[in-house]
Amino acid sequence: MGELIDYIQNYLKSNQTPGAAGNFFWATVYILLVFGGLSVAVIAMNWLERKILAHMQVRLGPMRVGPHGLLQPIADAIKLLLKEDIIPAEADKIVFWIAPFIVVLAAFTVFVVVPFGPTHAITDMNIGILFMLGVSSLSVLGIVTAGWASNSHYPLIGALRSSAQMVSYEVAMGLAVVSVIMMTSLQTGTGTLSMIGIVQAQLSQGEWFIFKFFPLGLIGFFIFAIAMVAETNRAPFDLPEAESELTAGFHTEYSGFRWSLFFLAEYSAMIAVSSIAVTLWLGGWLRPFPNLLNGATWDLVFSLIPGLTFLFFAAICFFNTARMPKHPLFKIQTMGLAGFGAVLGLIGLLMFIPPVRDRVGDIFWFSAKVAGFMYLYIWYRGTFPRYRFDQLMKVGWKILLPMGLALLVLTAAVAMRTELWAELQGALRP
Amino acid sequence: MIPPGTNPPVATPFFFYLLAATMIIGGILVITRKNAVHSAMALITALLAQAGLYLMLYAPFVAGVQIILYAGGIMVLFLFVIMLINLERNMKERQFNKQWLVGIAAAAALGGLFIAVYTTTTRGKALFPEGRMTYFESQNTQAIATLLFDRSAGQYMFAFEIASLLLLVAIIGAVVMAKKRI
Numbered sequence: 297m298g299e300l301i302d303y304i305q306n307y308l309k310s311n312q313t314p315g316a317a318g319n320f321f322w323a324t325v326y327i328l329l330v331f332g333g334l335s336v337a338v339i340a341m342n343w344l345e346r347k348i349l350a351h352m353q354v355r356l357g358p359m360r361v362g363p364h365g366l367l368q369p370i371a372d373a374i375k376l377l378l379k380e381d382i383i384p385a386e387a388d389k390i391v392f393w394i395a396p397f398i399v400v401l402a403a404f405t406v407f408v409v410v411p412f413g414p415t416h417a418i419t420d421m422n423i424g425i426l427f428m429l430g431v432s433s434l435s436v437l438g439i440v441t442a443g444w445a446s447n448s449h450y451p452l453i454g455a456l457r458s459s460a461q462m463v464s465y466e467v468a469m470g471l472a473v474v475s476v477i478m479m480t481s482l483q484t485g486t487g488t489l490s491m492i493g494i495v496q497a498q499l500s501q502g503e504w505f506i507f508k509f510f511p512l513g514l515i516g517f518f519i520f521a522i523a524m525v526a527e528t529n530r531a532p533f534d535l536p537e538a539e540s541e542l543t544a545g546f547h548t549e550y551s552g553f554r555w556s557l558f559f560l561a562e563y564s565a566m567i568a569v570s571s572i573a574v575t576l577w578l579g580g581w582l583r584p585f586p587n588l589l590n591g592a593t594w595d596l597v598f599s600l601i602p603g604l605t606f607l608f609f610a611a612i613c614f615f616n617t618a619r620m621p622k623h624p625l626f627k628i629q630t631m632g633l634a635g636f637g638a639v640l641g642l643i644g645l646l647m648f649i650p651p652v653r654d655r656v657g658d659i660f661w662f663s664a665k666v667a668g669f670m671y672l673y674i675w676y677r678g679t680f681p682r683y684r685f686d687q688l689m690k691v692g693w694k695i696l697l698p699m700g701l702a703l704l705v706l707t708a709a710v711a712m713r714t715e716l717w718a719e720l721q722g723a724l725r726p
Numbered sequence: 727m728i729p730p731g732t733n734p735p736v737a738t739p740f741f742f743y744l745l746a747a748t749m750i751i752g753g754i755l756v757i758t759r760k761n762a763v764h765s766a767m768a769l770i771t772a773l774l775a776q777a778g779l780y781l782m783l784y785a786p787f788v789a790g791v792q793i794i795l796y797a798g799g800i801m802v803l804f805l806f807v808i809m810l811i812n813l814e815r816n817m818k819e820r821q822f823n824k825q826w827l828v829g830i831a832a833a834a835a836l837g838g839l840f841i842a843v844y845t846t847t848t849r850g851k852a853l854f855p856e857g858r859m860t861y862f863e864s865q866n867t868q869a870i871a872t873l874l875f876d877r878s879a880g881q882y883m884f885a886f887e888i889a890s891l892l893l894l895v896a897i898i899g900a901v902v903m904a905k906k907r908i
Contacts, residue, residue, distance in 0.1 A: 391763065422867060426790035433798030437770065440805045444763060452809065459806045463799065486868055489787075 313417045313492070326418045330407050338563040342369040345674050352678040363633035364616065379552035384446060387549065391445035396550070396557035398438030403561040406431050406568045411491045413581045413658030424491035425473060428572055429466075432527070435565060436462040439529075439536065439546050442558070446549035454545030457685065458536030461526055464692040465533075469523040471700030472516045475707040476505050476576045479513070482711060495580030502587060506577040509710045515703055517577040519696050521672075524569040526692065528562065530673055532680035533688060570669035571662070578665050581658035599653050602660035606644030613637025741782060748775035762808045770801050787867040 314322035343358070343366065350357025358365025383392055409424040411417040421427055436459055443455020480497040481487030488494060498504055506517045526533040537545030547558045574580060583598045614637045620630040647656055683691070752772030759765045773796045780789035872879050874886055 388761075388763070391767065394767075421786065423786045423790040426787070426794065430790050430793035430798055433794060433802075436798070436802050437805070440802060440809070441763070441767065444805070444809050456806065456809060459802050463802055466799070489867055 313420045339369040348674045349678050363629040376556040381552045384549050386447045388445040391441050395438045395442035396554045399435050399561040400557050402435035403564040409491050410571045412662045420492045423489050425489050443546035450542045450548045451546050454536045454542050465523040465526040468696035468700045472520040475516045475703050478707050479505050491575050498579050504579040512707050528566045531677040532682050570666045574665040581662045583661050599657050603644045603647035606640050610637045610641035745775045745778045766804050773797050
């Protein structure tokens with residue numbers, strides 16, 4: 297037992313990711329943690345999406361299962377697992393069977409390099425961002441094969457749409473990413489593709505890349521932010537599964553567990569591209585206002601925010617517990633909500649303990665930024681009407697792609713300006 | 727805590743044989759499947775295994791580009807085109823290109839060439855060398871950039887630009903052929 301505690305303490309002292317340290321035990325722990333956290337995030341996202349969309353449309357949303365519908369995602373999951381698993385008679389059985397697994401594998405594998413903190417990543421690869429883009433582009437294979445293997449018209453049209461859409465927007469996305477990679481090479485001379493390296497470059501340059509070379513960083517961020525919605529097939533670019541035209545697009549013929557795999561993959565892909573955007577432009581795990589509000593006092597204040605956030609959520613729970621109907625039928629629900637609030641409050645209090653506070657702050661800021669993007673996704677869905685397919689292609693090829701190319705050239709020019717200027721002065725002087 | 731540098735190497739014979747077997751099986755499936763979509767999926771498997779082989783050669787950048795370009799880009803377009811073809815009729819049609827004699831001859835010639843190159847270059851050496859110079863993983867991308875673009879050490883700049891120009895010509899040609907009026 298003592299050895300185990302020593303082992304854990306030794307690891308906590310080191311400042312390496314388990315992958316870089318070649319530590320199999322901690323790598324496994326991190327993989328399980330990331331996988332579990334991701335599944336919880338998808339469940340939470342399911343509930344939040346339904347609730348927020350409902351409130352945007354002045355509805356109540358799920359209210360029946362658990363207090364304020366908190367247990368609705370669990371009920372949905374049980375329903376999906378118990379549903380009959382249907383494979384169409386004329387479907388290509390093997391391909392139909394493999395397709396959801398391709399999508400899920402691609403969506404989950406990318407989290408190997410997502411940096412939740414300087415040491416909180418499963419591993420750090422020298423080709424991190426390339427790996428993320430490459431593996432997430434594999435998910436389109438799953439969608440295409442799913443649509444084809446169903447041997448039905450709607451899925452096939454959905455699959456064709458999605459492959460055209462994802463291949464088109466990958467180009468603009470890649471160009472925006474390249475402009476950031478160029479920025480990482482500014483002070484040191486050598487850039488990096490590693491996810492942790494990109495955040496550390498923002499730390500050493502004292503500037504998030506969204507503000508770099510204003511407005512170039514901002515434009516790059518906008519190109520990526522539009523392309524990533526198209527990449528994940530979400531509204532207003534959700535043509536592959538446009539329910540009013542194609543019933544459900546490429547996964548029309550899927551049911552039960554296989555359908556839920558597509559669902560899981562869609563949401564974890566959303567989290568994955570959001571974490572790319574956070575890492576590349578929004579400073580990854582760095583806390584906000586590092587220049588304006590610096591110093592030990594502000595560091596302390598910002599390190600208290602994670603705990604305070606959880607206490608705030610707990611307070612909301614208690615407030616709503618007090619507002620629950622006083623009918624005896626609601627007794628269990630009221631107690632459940634109070635218990636949920638108590639758990640949240642306990643987590644919040646745990647986060648005030650100094651060693652926990654130091655280790656958890658970076659994960660909190662990263663997750664908070666990603667959560668902001670998740671809210672944006674829901675907001676888009678509640679706000680924008682769906683694009684027509686030719687409009688979608690026009691935005692991708694005629695607006696985003698030229699903008700991306702111009703951005704690349706401009707970023708290179710601005711980055712080279714100081715260097716060229718110094719060279720020119722050196723040449724004129726003799 | 728294992729210090730860095732003493733990690734067990736990834737490039738073990740087990741992984742090599744695993745990836746090579748995957749590639750060969752994938753390659754055989756590509757030419758034996760009648761259904762074009764199955765062939766394409768077997769080809770994707772083979773290409774991914776090839777990316778794994780690049781990783782074993784300490785070339786992570788090439789492996790990443792392999793995944794993005796071949797598995798993620800080109801094969802998606804392959805599948806896209808295959809889906810637009812009516813497969814049902816093609817599968818029932820009798821294959822009329824009986825060229826297996828020429829095929830075997832070509833394959834034997836290529837295999838002979840490989841064996842000849844292999845035996846002349848590895849004469850008197852073990853199949854898996856015990857020690858060889860390994861590059862730091864973190865230098866591979868930078869090394870490729872130096873070879874391509876560096877002012878003094880860059881040798882392949884011209885070839886690289888010519889290749890990209892060729893691709894541009896192909897893109898413009900495709901657009902011109904597909905759309906008469908732009």
